[in-house]
Amino acid sequence: MGSDLSPLDLVVIQIDGLHVGGAGAKQAADGGALTASHVLLATNAYTDDLWPGLKRTMFPLQSLQIATAPLAEDARRSILPEGHVVSDTRRLLLYFRLDGRGHLIVGGRGTAGERIVARHVAYVERAMRRLFPQAAGAAREYVWAGHVAVTVEQLPHLHELALGLMAALGYSGRGVAMATLLGKLAAERLLKGAAADTPFPLTPMRPLPLHALRLPVLAAAMQYYRLRDTLDILLR
Ligand SMILES: Cc1cc2nc3c(=O)[nH]c(=O)nc-3n(C[C@H](O)[C@H](O)[C@H](O)COP(=O)(O)OP(=O)(O)OC[C@H]3O[C@@H](n4cnc5c(N)ncnc54)[C@H](O)[C@@H]3O)c2cc1C
Numbered sequence: 001m002g003s004d005l006s007p008l009d010l011v012v013i014q015i016d017g018l019h020v021g022g023a024g025a026k027q028a029a030d031g032g033a034l035t036a037s038h039v040l041l042a043t044n045a046y047t048d049d050l051w052p053g054l055k056r057t058m059f060p061l062q063s064l065q066i067a068t069a070p071l072a073e074d075a076r077r078s079i080l081p082e083g084h085v086v087s088d089t090r091r092l093l094l095y096f097r098l099d100g101r102g103h104l105i106v107g108g109r110g111t112a113g114e115r116i117v118a119r120h121v122a123y124v125e126r127a128m129r130r131l132f133p134q135a136a137g138a139a140r141e142y143v144w145a146g147h148v149a150v151t152v153e154q155l156p157h158l159h160e161l162a163l164g165l166m167a168a169l170g171y172s173g174r175g176v177a178m179a180t181l182l183g184k185l186a187a188e189r190l191l192k193g194a195a196a197d198t199p200f201p202l203t204p205m206r207p208l209p210l211h212a213l214r215l216p217v218l219a220a221a222m223q224y225y226r227l228r229d230t231l232d233i234l235l236r
Helices: 073-078 118-131 175-195 211-234
Strands: 015-021 024-029 032-036 039-041 059-068 095-098 104-109 140-150 157-162 165-169
Touching: 039 175, 059 118, 059 211, 104 118, 157 175, 165 175
Parallel strands: 039 165
Antiparallel strands: 015 024, 024 032, 059 104, 059 140, 095 104, 157 165
């Protein structure tokens, strides 16, 4: 399998095991094995047990978005008319934009679990109607969610786990630019070793204690932060 791959191939496979040996890593995948001299684990919130302890270095949290039906032209003109994409500064931040077809898209935090919870959708929808009353009458057309990896300090982590094996994760909901940059830095480090210019700290992996208790702890923390965000608005 490995001999058929060129650097430009896009390979989508589920990796079920990772074994480090010699100068590289050998990955046992469905139906075969793949040998690589350089491996970057970029599994972010979906990190599983491929590398012991890695998934305990962050908390997977839902980022949840809703989209209205396309808005009427006059409402579109009054909402972010220059096409800005915005995120705010509350503890559980909200982000919003209009797409090219006039859907108003608003996102926020969901649960630490798998399912989409109705009251979190309602929270984002209420915020949307408060921020943009001109869209209040628009029906909600879509709801979707995925997981982001949140670290304690809300900054990403770059780890050198073994010779030829790196991991980059923990963008805390801001990975579109950061993951692209850290991917490039990790690739340079893998190829050039210590000679690479890596202007981002390479840190040892630190699994969080009591990670198994994260679901109730995160649920309580999110309720607390939501309450404080609401009080900030009410007491302003
Ligand atoms: C609804 C939503 C809105 C967001 N909005 C923004 C935004 O506006 N701006 C922003 O900067 N960020 C945003 N984010 C966050 C951003 O999407 C992530 O930070 C970014 O995708 C991280 O990129 P990544 O490549 O590290 O990980 P991901 O894109 O999460 O990719 C990880 C991949 O690893 C794969 N994987 C895991 N385990 C294995 C395995 N064993 N074998 C093979 N593959 C495996 C997974 O299937 C997945 O495809 C948003 C996220 C969501 C869910």
